Amino acid sequence: MSLATVTTLPWVEKYRPKTLDDVVNQEEVITSLKNILKTKAVPHMLFAGPPGVGKTATAHAFARDLYGQSYIEDGWFIEINASDERGIQTIREKVKMFARQIPMGGEIGFKILLLDESDQLTDDAQHAFRRVMEQYSATCRFILAANYSNRIIEPIQSRCAVFRFRPLLKKDIIDRIRWIAEQEKLEVDDIALETIYEFSEGDMRRAINTLQAAASISSKIDEKTVYYILGYISRGEIRKILELAMGGNFTQARDELRKLIYVQGLAGSDIVSAIYRELFYLDLSEEDKLELLDLLGEVDYRIAEGGTEEVQLMAFLAQLASKKKRRQT
């Protein structure tokens, strides 16, 4: 592609909905939020829904509409991501500190704290949080964003107005990607669009990132371009490890596995999921696949129990390595 078309912004940011009207396929939620804006009686809110459907963006757009453009700068709005700081400490320190301060000036007497990925909070932290919600509701309202509302304890849910964000439809994602492609002067054919959608699993962020990555290779994007990105970005490394093991190169497979865990910092459970996806397509007998599937389930369970990720996964790779050999002889 011509370099001039690439902008300084990541497209997920550039094309992030800026107003409530920009949010795609969440009409009911948006209508309710607009009503709230009219009365300025903001309840605590829980935004529940799958990743990449616009929960965070909606929270920001809402705050911008409520406080004006400099809603962050003026200290009205803060965003804390619970996934990086899941413990009770986050609540006792960060959240409380922000919530207890009485805002200065302005017609609205309270601030808003967005607690993103709040389903990642530990139970203890959630219990600490429910007091905070009441204690400081005069000075601060909370928006909790979560993928799974059932991981939020009931007392918190009962203190919130719950808004369910719908998964995005195929059409929503394809239309948006097509529109961005037009803005960026890209040619994307229909099969490529389908492929981007399929891979996105309904996550707009992932779809847009894929498009931008594809655009860095060519301004004409076809199916092949997209597959190239997909293989490269998300699947290449796992596949390489599995192939090394099957090719009898256990130690190399092990070293690559360690890189994933210790350099990239991937969680064992995510690596298990990625292996699971590839497993069905490996060059093995079906009986072997069944056996490996059984083992992988065991690995998954043990990791959840606290087993050492690399050790449990190595046991799987060693088993895989022995399978390949058996098949050849």
Next chain:
Amino acid sequence: MTQLWTERYRPKKVGEVVGNPESVKAFVEWMKSWEIGKPIKKAALLYGPAGVGKTSLALAYAKEYGYDIVEVNASDWRNEEKMKAVVGESSHYASLEGSSKKMILVDEVDGVAGREDAGGLSALRKIINETRVPIVMVANNPWDQRLAPIREQSLMIEFKRLNKTTIIKRLKEICEKEKISVSETVLSKLAERSEGDLRSAIMDLQAVAAGKPVVTEKDLEVLGVRNRVREIFEALRYIFYAKSVRSARAALEGLDLDPETIYTWILDNAPTQITEPDELAEAMNILAKADMVLVRINKLQMWRLMKYAIPLMTGGVSVVRKTPPKGFQKFTFPPKIRLMQQFKTEREFRQNISLKIASKLHLSAYKANKDVLPYVGFIIAREDKSRHSLSQYFEFTNEEIEYLKRAYGEVKEGREAVEEKKEKPVQQKKKKTGFLS
């Protein structure tokens, strides 16, 4: 009088600051620019890991060139009012003719964010805008979202971990001045332990050298560093060549190492000692079970379970091995331990990159790392002219850009080959099954 050596040997001149020559140069040039008029950036943010000389550089410069330091030690006060009162006041008046010059030092500026005194940062921001005095800030992690405006106002100067030779050299100088004799090996070990943190190395040195004219390797044991490598090699030989579970287990008797460490040695030596894939699979299977026992021991503090872990981890690799390797296979220092050291820098790179992405894109650092970093890397690695602009958006340093290019750019042939080969069949499958990532 006993004084902390870290204080006693704090550099008194810029020339005495060890390591990070580029950063030192950048800082000195910036300070000099105050002498000839106001520089464009009125604040400098010195950032990097602990114990590499950030604060020392500022102090040394002040001492050498006769600056009075107004230090905002971030642990005392940092709310809006105090910030204005102390920092703001001092920043109004540039030095008068004849009187001494002033420098404002805000230590641990990353500690201000997220604390009770939130107003402090915005106050600081205003002060920087109006200051007539250089403001030097120090931080370990400058990538906090709330520091973004301050980052823009500041000259960002990165400090890196010091390399081993640099640390050894400095330790040697201190030994000479303290008139103690310390062998090269000991210094080298101290430097290694410190992982690039000179302050901790000097602390350790003082701890082991306290009141002794000669420091030997034995003294290092105070620090818990023990060289048991030879013993473990011997034990490994017994373990892998044992004929019964009982004798395999016995190999650990008298070996004063914790079970976790022994486990790592066994785990990493198994693949070279057990060459038959079936046998290796079985061995790894048993080691994985031993791992679970160790997990339970830790979790439930059930030490009596150790009697199962030990025979599993030792017998698991010996009794299972039916086919001895051809010839003698050397036992090795666990690659894991070596790799972890190598990985450290890379991991830090990725962590920093992820933090930057996370703060810009409203994500957790973990998600940024897993879901976004590969795309960003891919794009940055492929765009020449625009590379600059996207990385500027994320405020990546040149080293970080280089890292992304290495990791996601022109890939090593092996990996590219794997991609090429697998690309087609997956395409077909995907179409038929609707199989997702």
